[in-house]
Amino acid sequence: MLEKILLFIITIMITAMGYFLKDMPILFRELKIEKIKNDNSTNLQVESYFREISSKDLQETFKSWLTLIDDINDGKLVGKELERYIKNLQVKTFMYGSSTTIKINASMMQFFYQQNKPENKININFGKEKETDYRSIVYTAYMVASLKKDFTGYSVSPREFLEFKITDLKDKNEESFKNAEKKVFDELSKKGISI
Numbered sequence: 001m002l003e004k005i006l007l008f009i010i011t012i013m014i015t016a017m018g019y020f021l022k023d024m025p026i027l028f029r030e031l032k033i034e035k036i037k038n039d040n041s042t043n044l045q046v047e048s049y050f051r052e053i054s055s056k057d058l059q060e061t062f063k064s065w066l067t068l069i070d071d072i073n074d075g076k077l078v079g080k081e082l083e084r085y086i087k088n089l090q091v092k093t094f095m096y097g098s099s100t101t102i103k104i105n106a107s108m109m110q111f112f113y114q115q116n117k118p119e120n121k122i123n124i125n126f127g128k129e130k131e132t133d134y135r136s137i138v139y140t141a142y143m144v145a146s147l148k149k150d151f152t153g154y155s156v157s158p159r160e161f162l163e164f165k166i167t168d169l170k171d172k173n174e175e176s177f178k179n180a181e182k183k184v185f186d187e188l189s190k191k192g193i194s195i
Contacts, residue, residue, distance in 0.1 A: 061092040062147050068140055069165055093143070101146040103193050108139035111187070134173075134180035137162070142184060145195050158184075158195060 068089070071077045077085050093105045115132050141158035148156050162169055162177060169177060188194070 057092065058096050058151050061089070061096055062144075062151050064089055064092070065140065065144050065147055069137060093147070096150070097147060098150045100193055100195070101143065101150055103191055104139070104142050104146050104188065104195075107188060107191060107193070108136075108143065111135060111139060134176045135184055137166070138177065138180045138184045141165075142188065142195060149195070155195075 064085075068077075068085075071085075072082065090105060090109065094102055097105065138158065141161040144161045145156050145158045148154060159181065162181075166173065166177070
């Protein structure tokens with residue numbers, strides 16, 4: 001009699017484990033779906049908050065990056081004023097940009113710092129036709145493309161920005177820009193950044 005009770009308990013335990021094991025993949029799938037939904041919901045809330053609270057700041061940041069090349073070429077930003085302007089853009093970019101945008105900004109600033117050792121000053125002289133200038137412009141194009149994606153959800157390539165801004169891109173500067181684009185692309189790719 002004791003054997004029958006023990007056998008009955010073991011059978012019930014094996015049956016219960018069988019049902020549990022059978023439903024385990026479904027349970028894990030449902031848990032994973034809930035986690036994804038939760039993550040997406042959190043991301044949407046954060047994005048909505050930033051867009052609602054700081055819409056004007058977002059627009060101003062994007063516009064500042066968009067006009068940076070023109071302002072430098074027109075002589076509106078030079079020396080210390082340019083340094084302050086870019087530092088202000090860094091702060092705004094860090095506040096409102098995605099992780100990709102922040103990584104591009106960090107890479108660009110490291111490039112500037114490396115070019116200006118030992119002083120570590122930002123010194124951009126667009127129009128002097130140095131490789132540094134071409135790469136600076138390409139980095140700026142990557143920033144604008146990434147911010148465009150952050151703020152509007154629309155993707156544009158950095159090349160499209162260059163074609164939009166640089167009037168003689170396909171004339172005498174084509175090869176210099178291609179070389180700069182390749183170097184910036186390679187540098188960002190090493191860091192896992194793609195646009």
